[in-house]
Amino acid sequence: MTATPAGRGLFLSFEGIDGSGKSTQARLLAETLRASGHEVVLTREPGGSPGAEEIRRLVLQGDPDRWSAETELLLFTAARRDHMERTIRPALSAGKVVICDRFADSTRMYQGLSRGDLRGIVDCLHTLMIGLEPDLTLLIDMDPDTGLTRARGRQGDEERFEDFGPDLQKKMRAGFLALAQEYRARFRVIDGNRPVDAVAADVRMTALRMLA
Template sequence: MPGAGLFISLEGIDGAGKSTQARLLAQALQGRGFEVVQTREPGGAAGAEEIRRLLVEGPPDRWSPETEILLFTAARRDHLERMIRPALDAGKVVITDRFADSTRVYQGATRGDLRGLVDDIHARVIGTEPDLTLILDMNPDAALERGLARGSGEDRFEDFGLPFQQKLRAGFLDLAKADPGRCVLIDASRAEGEIAADILATAIARLS
């Protein structure tokens, strides 16, 4: 996207600390004079937030993987049209807690062999990738315990259990290996401040 701002996504398993690190990164970049939009998926725009509730609440078997792919893509398209593209066109830094990589891993790799379907729909409907993807990696046992302890009411994917989180981690590690130019693996088992410093240095290097 010539002349546009920088698009950064944070990815990883549930409980890895993405929301916290997205907030810390946004604050740090704002402190350095960058115009920043911090957002999340599913959500980030009014219609997408309504779809979010359908996806993250309720029992694990509420939707089939195929239905989830369509719902996530609908939310992502609304998010892209109403928030992400306008912000990038205005030269801002967009930081999102999750983007298409989550659908590639959650629905495309762990809930059936649906990666081809995910990629096809993404190419036809979204057609956008982040400039930089920070994949927060940590032990699934610790991440799941942290995620469930939040008691947010948005625990549908945590409720799939530890084997699901282990598959997710493997999926994200595979993504990092497959696209090293875009994806940077971050050790999320460290202290919050250490992780934030690592992420900020990576983002500043890309912005430079």
């Protein structure tokens, strides 16, 4: 895996289908690293900056057909640009560890693959407007049916995508695993079909190797 540039922090992202437990694992890793003396910024997408949080409310709630895939893609890219400018790059420049719950790989899957076959456009916009990839992406792999059951039982603001149903979950899981092969230098796949503590131990060990 490519080393982090000197004088720059470390950028970690968590990916996975809805209900995979990635948000819990991102939080637990942040707590662990802070306890070890690291400066950590825990953030999320869409969101992570005031402007991006406003866009989050637009794209994650309402009728599943509220936006076309193309419109979603533009909204997510706008949110990511603001997030990168105001949160991620300043933290990395200050030498901090940035842990992000979802990043561009989710857009490659949700809008690029599952919502509209727009992967080429997703990558083009990412190159033009973002130009940043995580140093390490932790994919929490989860059985799609289990993940959807978990997602529907929680309190949150992602109802719109959960309403697309189990077929999307299955397509998304396959897509994420394919993405892990495409970007194998930065992806690590973690089995999420286990107790939270067991998953957290693997996440912690993987992240600490990057910080050694």
